[in-house]
Amino acid sequence: MSKKVLVLGANFGGxxxxxxxxxxxxxxxxxxxxSESDRFLFTPSLIWLPFGKRTACDITFDVAPTLxxxxxxxxxxxxxxxxxxxxxxxxxxxxxxxxxxxxxATGYRNNDDVVPGFREHxxxxxxxxxxxxxxxxxxxxxxxPGDVVIAATQAAGCFGAAYEFLFNTAYxxxxxxxxxxxxxxxxxxxxxxxxxxxxxxxHGEQLLGMFLNRQGIESRxxxxxDHVAEDALVLADGEELPFAFGMVVPPFLGQEFLTHTVxxxxxxxxxxxxxxxxxxxxxxxxAVGVAAAVTVxxxxxxxxxxxxxxxxxxxxxxxxxxxxxxxxxxxPPVHEKPFGSIPAVCVMDAGNNGVVILADKMLxxxxxxxxxxxxxxxxxxxxFERYFLWKMRNGYVQLP
Numbered sequence: 001m002s003k004k005v006l007v008l009g010a011n012f013g014g015x016x017x018x019x020x021x022x023x024x025x026x027x028x029x030x031x032x033x034x035s036e037s038d039r040f041l042f043t044p045s046l047i048w049l050p051f052g053k054r055t056a057c058d059i060t061f062d063v064a065p066t067l068x069x070x071x072x073x074x075x076x077x078x079x080x081x082x083x084x085x086x087x088x089x090x091x092x093x094x095x096x097x098x099x100x101x102x103x104x105a106t107g108y109r110n111n112d113d114v115v116p117g118f119r120e121h122x123x124x125x126x127x128x129x130x131x132x133x134x135x136x137x138x139x140x141x142x143x144x145p146g147d148v149v150i151a152a153t154q155a156a157g158c159f160g161a162a163y164e165f166l167f168n169t170a171y172x173x174x175x176x177x178x179x180x181x182x183x184x185x186x187x188x189x190x191x192x193x194x195x196x197x198x199x200x201x202x203h204g205e206q207l208l209g210m211f212l213n214r215q216g217i218e219s220r221x222x223x224x225x226d227h228v229a230e231d232a233l234v235l236a237d238g239e240e241l242p243f244a245f246g247m248v249v250p251p252f253l254g255q256e257f258l259t260h261t262v263x264x265x266x267x268x269x270x271x272x273x274x275x276x277x278x279x280x281x282x283x284x285x286x287a288v289g290v291a292a293a294v295t296v297x298x299x300x301x302x303x304x305x306x307x308x309x310x311x312x313x314x315x316x317x318x319x320x321x322x323x324x325x326x327x328x329x330x331x332p333p334v335h336e337k338p339f340g341s342i343p344a345v346c347v348m349d350a351g352n353n354g355v356v357i358l359a360d361k362m363l364x365x366x367x368x369x370x371x372x373x374x375x376x377x378x379x380x381x382x383x384f385e386r387y388f389l390w391k392m393r394n395g396y397v398q399l400p
Contacts, residue, residue, distance in 0.1 A: 004098060005031045005032070006101070009034075009107060015392055017317040018033050019397040020321035022072055023398065027071075040060060040066075040392055041059060045059040046126070046127075049131045049135060050137075052135065061392075066393055077093040078091060079257055082260075084261060084264070101327065101328070103320055109252065110126055110250045112250065114155065116227040118228050120230075124247060125161065126250070138245060144244060145182060147244055149187060150166040151188065151247070152248070152249040154251075157304065157305025157306050159304075159307065163186075163196075164350070167211065170217060184218070186220070187220045189223070189304050192221060193221060194208040197304050198306065199298065201370065222300070226238075233248070253268050254271070264282070264285070277320040278320075278333065283333075288320050289316060289317065306339075311343075316342075340362055343358075343362070344362045347380050349377065349378055349381040353378060354375070355371050355374075
């Protein structure tokens with residue numbers, strides 16, 4: 001009988017892993033994707049949604065036709081538990097599904113309890129629904145402008161999105177004729193501007209500082225947040241930053257159901273993995289993307305996380321798929337790509353400008369790293385969005 005590969009999640013990691021395994025093995029494997037969401041979301045474009053530059057329809061598509069076209073079964077349900085002994089996954093439709101190999105690509109949930117008041121008062125862009133709520137708040141702000149605060153909390157890892165939203169906010173304020181009237185402040189746990197959660201790159205601090213100075217943006221660096229009030233961000237050092245509009249990037253957690261399997265996750269709900277992306281304890285369970293645990297290789301005055309979305313997720317999923325294919329063939333899973341050795345490739349948008357970020361490794365020590373500023377970055381981001389949605393909608397994961 002064909003081996004059964006069960007993939008939990010249908011976004012960057014889940015779609016890539018499922019399609020690559022199926023393309024590699026064809027009829028020798030039965031692949032099923034189980035996902036609470038039935039739509040692929042191009043999360044990098046959430047930075048534009050609150051400003052009305054994108055809608056949900058622009059940056060999502062129905063995954064079922066894509067998967068079914070490639071011979072992959074799709075189940076629209078949420079996983080509720082994993083039994084690694086029986087090799088089964090329970091779902092909220094009352095079913096129990098067996099697997100020979102399991103890929104956990106369930107992404108993240110916001111840590112809404114990171115500081116008091118975040119859940120009640122903070123706006124963010126890390127999920128589609130929260131980005132839509134932030135869009136409503138932005139429209140209200142335009143009717144009654146005031147100070148703006150953009151922040152990334154202690155232990156956050158998605159600093160790139162915080163910077164992109166910051167510079168897009170500055171651009172939209174200028175377009176609305178409000179830039180000179182509004183005090184715009186960036187608050188970050190990073191030890192210095194341009195750390196990005198990856199240790200920074202050569203001249204990055206100077207470049208980001210120049211961007212902020214040129215646009216008159218104030219900053220508070222290496223500072224935590226004490227709490228979020230209804231109309232102010234209160235920092236750990238006691239400073240209060242009033243705002244009429246604010247956006248805060250929180251830390252992420254793994255999905256709660258994963259923590260119910262004893263020994264599978266760390267204290268944040270992420271799955272510790274080997275360089276093969278197999279679970280440290282289970283040879284037949286893989287984890288990719290944000291669901292996989294990554295050790296922060298440094299200590300900073302204020303804790304910072306590491307970004308795991310986008311390109312790193314694809315690289316992890318491809319490695320996991322290659323190892324599953326090897327195991328199905330009766331070969332050892334020897335493909336390895338440690339997270340820190342994955343190249344850093346990112347285009348940071350700034351409204352009508354931006355920065356291309358390139359490095360030979362995600363984490364130091366590195367041999368090469370460069371930041372390339374210029375308006376071509378904005379054009380590249382737009383082009384990549386269209387290309388990637390086309391690629392994934394058609395299941396062309398063999399393309400770069």
